[in-house]
Amino acid sequence: xxxxxxxxxxxxxxxxxxxxxxxxxxxxxxxxxxxxxxxxxxxxxxxxxxxxxxxxxxxxxxxxxxxxxxxxxxxxxxxxxxxxxxxxxxxxxxxxxxxxxxxxxxxxxxxxxxxxxxxxxxxxxxxxxxxxxxxxxxxxxxxxxxxxxxxxxxxxxxxxxxxxxxxxxxxxxxxxxxxxxxxxxxxxxxxxxxxxxxxxxxxxxxxxxxxxxxxxxxxxxxxxxxxxxxxxxxxxxxxxxxxxxxxxxxxxxxxxxxxxxxxxxxxxxxxxxxxxxxxxxxxxxxxxxxxxxxxxxxxxxxxxxxxxxxxxxxxxxxxxxxxxxxxxxxxxxxxxxxxxxx
Amino acid sequence: xxxxxxxxxxxxxxxxxxxxxxxxxxxxxxxxxxxxxxxxxxxxxxxxxxxxxxxxxxxxxxxxxxxxxxxxxxxxxxxxxxxxxxxxxxxxxxxxxxxxxxxxxxxxxxxxxxxxxxxxxxxxxxxxxxxxxxxxxxxxxxxxxxxxxxxxxxxxxxxxxxxxxxxxxxxxxxxxxxxxxxxxxxxxxxxxxxxxxxxxxxxxxxxxxxxxxxxxxxxxxxxxxxxxxxxxxxxxxxxxxxxxxxxxxxxxxxxxxxxxxxxxxxxxxxxxxxxxxxxxxxxxxxxxxxxxxxxxxxxxxxxxxxxxxxxxxxxxxxxxxxxxxxxxxxxxxxxxxxxxxx
DNA sequence: TTGAAAGCGCTAACAG
DNA sequence: CTGTTAGCGCTTTCAA
Numbered sequence: 001x002x003x004x005x006x007x008x009x010x011x012x013x014x015x016x017x018x019x020x021x022x023x024x025x026x027x028x029x030x031x032x033x034x035x036x037x038x039x040x041x042x043x044x045x046x047x048x049x050x051x052x053x054x055x056x057x058x059x060x061x062x063x064x065x066x067x068x069x070x071x072x073x074x075x076x077x078x079x080x081x082x083x084x085x086x087x088x089x090x091x092x093x094x095x096x097x098x099x100x101x102x103x104x105x106x107x108x109x110x111x112x113x114x115x116x117x118x119x120x121x122x123x124x125x126x127x128x129x130x131x132x133x134x135x136x137x138x139x140x141x142x143x144x145x146x147x148x149x150x151x152x153x154x155x156x157x158x159x160x161x162x163x164x165x166x167x168x169x170x171x172x173x174x175x176x177x178x179x180x181x182x183x184x185x186x187x188x189x190x191x192x193x194x195x196x197x198x199x200x201x202x203x204x205x206x207x208x209x210x211x212x213x214x215x216x217x218x219x220x221x222x223x224x225x226x227x228x229x230x231x232x233x234x235x236x237x238x239x240x241x242x243x244x245x246x247x248x249x250x251x252x253x254x255x256x257x258x259x260x261x262x263x264x265x266x267x268x269x270x271x272x273x274x275x276x277x278x279x280x281x282x283x284x285x286x287x288x289x290x291x292x293x294x295x296x297x298x299x300x301x302x303x304x305x306x307x308x309x310x311x312x313x314x315x316x317x318x319x320x321x322x323x324x325x326x327x328x329x330x331x332x333x334x335x336x337x338x339x340x341x342x
Numbered sequence: 343x344x345x346x347x348x349x350x351x352x353x354x355x356x357x358x359x360x361x362x363x364x365x366x367x368x369x370x371x372x373x374x375x376x377x378x379x380x381x382x383x384x385x386x387x388x389x390x391x392x393x394x395x396x397x398x399x400x401x402x403x404x405x406x407x408x409x410x411x412x413x414x415x416x417x418x419x420x421x422x423x424x425x426x427x428x429x430x431x432x433x434x435x436x437x438x439x440x441x442x443x444x445x446x447x448x449x450x451x452x453x454x455x456x457x458x459x460x461x462x463x464x465x466x467x468x469x470x471x472x473x474x475x476x477x478x479x480x481x482x483x484x485x486x487x488x489x490x491x492x493x494x495x496x497x498x499x500x501x502x503x504x505x506x507x508x509x510x511x512x513x514x515x516x517x518x519x520x521x522x523x524x525x526x527x528x529x530x531x532x533x534x535x536x537x538x539x540x541x542x543x544x545x546x547x548x549x550x551x552x553x554x555x556x557x558x559x560x561x562x563x564x565x566x567x568x569x570x571x572x573x574x575x576x577x578x579x580x581x582x583x584x585x586x587x588x589x590x591x592x593x594x595x596x597x598x599x600x601x602x603x604x605x606x607x608x609x610x611x612x613x614x615x616x617x618x619x620x621x622x623x624x625x626x627x628x629x630x631x632x633x634x635x636x637x638x639x640x641x642x643x644x645x646x647x648x649x650x651x652x653x654x655x656x657x658x659x660x661x662x663x664x665x666x667x668x669x670x671x672x673x674x675x676x677x678x679x680x681x682x683x684x
Numbered sequence: 685t686t687g688a689a690a691g692c693g694c695t696a697a698c699a700g
Numbered sequence: 701c702t703g704t705t706a707g708c709g710c711t712t713t714c715a716a
């Protein structure tokens with residue numbers, strides 16, 4: 001059965017295509033007589049009409065599509081959403097977009113891939129990019145005239161809207177918390193520390209908190225690998241090999257913490273008995289784990305929600321203007337930290 | 343800067359638009375002279391040309407888009423991807439699609455929502471639907487002529503392609519495993535048991551395994567709620583209230599198991615000491631948890647991969663034909679089960 | 685080997 | 701209040 005188009009509806013209702021288009025789109029200047037409107041609606045229903053959004057966006061330049069790009073910052077890892085942080089975030093983005101009548105165009109991207117094509121290609125109304133670094137790919141995007149929201153990115157550019165958290169402050173919060181609990185030797189475990197990256201900020205926060213407290217930042221207390229479970233386990237083993245010189249650790253991502261705890265257990269060690277840890281993110285998972293993480297809480301759902309709202313808002317506004325949104329952070333105390341006394 | 347279109351390229355290269363289209367699409371009947379071809383390519387690059395995929399699909403009827411629908415079977419839960427199973431699955435779908443040059447159009451759907459519109463709307467080349475039940479929504483899809491792949495669904499209809507697992511067998515595997523370990527009273531903990539649903543099959547498998555072993559299926563050993571962490575914890579509390587009459591449990595989803603373990607702990611009980619549990623799915627998480635789950639392993643990544651391949655394969659084939667793909671299951675032994683002796 | 689031209693299904697001036 | 705019509709950017713016959 002050939003699907004009905006707008007002109008079939010027009011014929012069926014005995015009106016012109018534009019009339020159909022008008023009633024279907026509830027054009028602001030609602031100048032259609034109720035009677036006609038009713039006839040059109042009925043005809044549409046009778047023919048089981050569903051508009052072709054491709055055609056619509058071709059002529060109207062609006063697609064009701066939001067592109068979501070998730071760069072694979074960890075090379076070789078194809079399973080991006082297995083990181084629960086992305087899952088939580090995506091859930092929220094999807095939900096918010098859907099409530100607003102938008103669909104999501106989802107794509108992972110290799111780091112060297114052009115963001116431009118995917119975006120321009122599909123005529124998305126806005127783009128949300130998660131955790132990217134400065135670079136050529138981003139600059140390409142400026143050629144276009146669609147809003148780009150950077151989530152968790154330290155790209156400084158008026159062109160992009162950003163939404164993020166105070167990573168450095170969060171790290172200080174975490175580190176100070178440990179210090180207050182009496183810990184003096186505190187490990188720092190994170191993914192790769194890259195210029196202008198989130199981990200770099202957290203690293204700085206850690207350093208500052210240590211320094212403020214008059215504590216040394218020691219080379220052998222630093223563990224830097226990839227943001228995944230596997231690395232956490234590796235770090236835990238390394239921790240033992242290095243002689244267990246710290247009583248606590250600030251781990252910069254919950255998913256890594258999962259691995260750390262596991263790696264420790266494999267060696268008969270326990271959190272927090274043998275190592276206190278404060279984590280970061282507060283993904284849903286971190287309350288489910290055992291022990292439940294004491295972690296720096298960020299409102300991931302809100303982050304996703306704001307990202308969508310920012311994009312849509314910018315899309316509907318004519319003048320472009322830079323918006324920056326920083327979400328609050330707090331420590332949530334659970335079971336992965338013990339007081340320390342020499 | 344106005345983005346270059348195909349006709350800009352044509353002008354720049356001094357050829358016609360159709361010629362440009364030919365060389366850009368490497369039309370099978372490659373009848374373009376190398377010289378012309380080169381000129382076009384150069385012009386395209388010079389103008390930084392990126393094709394408008396919307397326009398392309400409007401005229402060619404191919405969008406290189408795959409729709410992924412994830413029904414919210416648990417009412418009220420908006421955060422679908424927070425269930426790590428979906429995260430793992432989606433990762434694999436996204437990766438496979440991307441390798442093949444496809445993008446994903448992602449949408450959760452309320453159960454009462456029409457699948458039809460989203461699909462038809464966007465002109466997707468194929469649709470993957472996760473875990474749906476029979477119903478009107480699905481039947482609507484038949485009006486279209488695009489391939490639909492049902493993942494983990496017991497909808498029996500030649501029209502749809504399906505990919506799934508032997509849920510009943512998996513449940514038997516799990517239950518028998520527990521029986522072999524000496525358990526006689528085995529709880530069954532799952533999401534809602536609906537007609538033709540996955541949980542129904544697992545329930546049947548559980549019953550059969552019990553019966554085969556001459557064990558009674560007892561009313562008070564059954565826990566049925568929702569597929570989420572929270573329910574797991576609830577079930578654990580209920581388990582205690584009911585008097586801890588079982589020594590083991592077959593839990594039908596890893597995410598629920600997370601909750602069960604937690605709920606038990608809250609009451610000072612431990613897995614497997616106080617309750618052995620065999621879980622189901624083997625999401626990435628289940629090895630990370632403590633204790634690591636003994637669980638029925640399914641190859642989630644492969645499931646996602648096959649779903650995409652099935653869809654693409656069907657899309658490229660002219661005659662429609664039904665394909666059904668069942669992935670193998672196995673038990674992976676980890677730390678959540680103890681032998682039981684009276 | 686290439687070009688002209690007719691759409692794909694819809695929107696949005698502009699007329700009437 | 702409603703209809704005509706010119707595209708949106710691209711593919712694809714059909715001719716040349």
